Amino acid sequence: MTTILLVEDDPALRRALRTMMRSRDLHVLDVATGQDAVVVASGGTPDLMVLDLGLPDIDGLEVLRRVRAFSAMPVIVLTAHHRQSEKIRALDAGADDYVTKPFDTEELLARVRATLRRVPQSNPVPTLVQVDDVEIDLARRRVTLDGTPVHLTRTELALLELLVSHPGKLLTQEFLLREVWGQGYGSESNYLRVYVGQLRKKLGDDAAHPRLILTEPGIGYRWIAGEEDPA
Ligand code: CA
Secondary structure (H helix, E strand, O other): OOEEEEEOOOHHHHHHHHHHHHHOOOEEEEEOOHHHHHHHHHOOOOOEEEEEOOOOOOOHHHHHHHHHOOOOOOEEEEEEOOOHHHHHHHHHOOOOEEEEEOOOHHHHHHHHHHHHHHHHHHOOOOOEEEEOOEEEEOOOOEEEEOOEEOOOOHHHHHHHHHHHOOEOOEEEHHHHHHHHOOOOOOOOHHHHHHHHHHHHHHHOOOOOOOOOEEEEOOOEEEEOOOOOOOO
16 A cells, blocks of 8 residues: 655645545555654655645755655655745755645646656666657667657757656756756756757657647656656
8 A cells, every 4th residue: 555644734634635545545644744744754654745845843845855865755745836936946855746736636646646656667767768759769879750860969868868767757947957057057947948949849749739848837847758647
């Protein structure tokens, strides 16, 4: 049975989420404070943590940092809709995904399922990734579209490798810029837009109806190939 650590200080919301999760055969450990969240997480039982960022004692981001110091378990954060920068900080601090309040409980469950599905894949990523007519050979650094080699620049290839090796995971602009361009490029999101646009064009992807790379406006990008419900 999958165990969810639910961290939410609002008693009504906590109860509603607990009931809903239990009705889907999830085992739920629920706590109302950051302090308790760290204690329960350190016990090693939970498979995934749903973490409200607005907690009464320790800031949710700090809880995330403390838990990340000893655990790689997937974390989905709950944030208020006007707190865009908080979402980005949480993703950069190691959250796997976020859900904006107020949210539909089904949406949260879908995120929980999608995140849990990715966990076994986060070990070795297959070196050969095939999506319809696109073939990406990470070991040989070769990409073909419908059997024809696609010429990618080093930057495009580096970006593609990062996306492909984190299937389904929302990667922030800052993370991608730092990894591909290096320290000091964390805010050059226009670079990213240009390079992602080129990648899409070369791989036959369409930003309006993506099958490979999904844009999360203002936040980052997600490799969605093979995901059942990328939403
Ligand atoms: Ca709260």
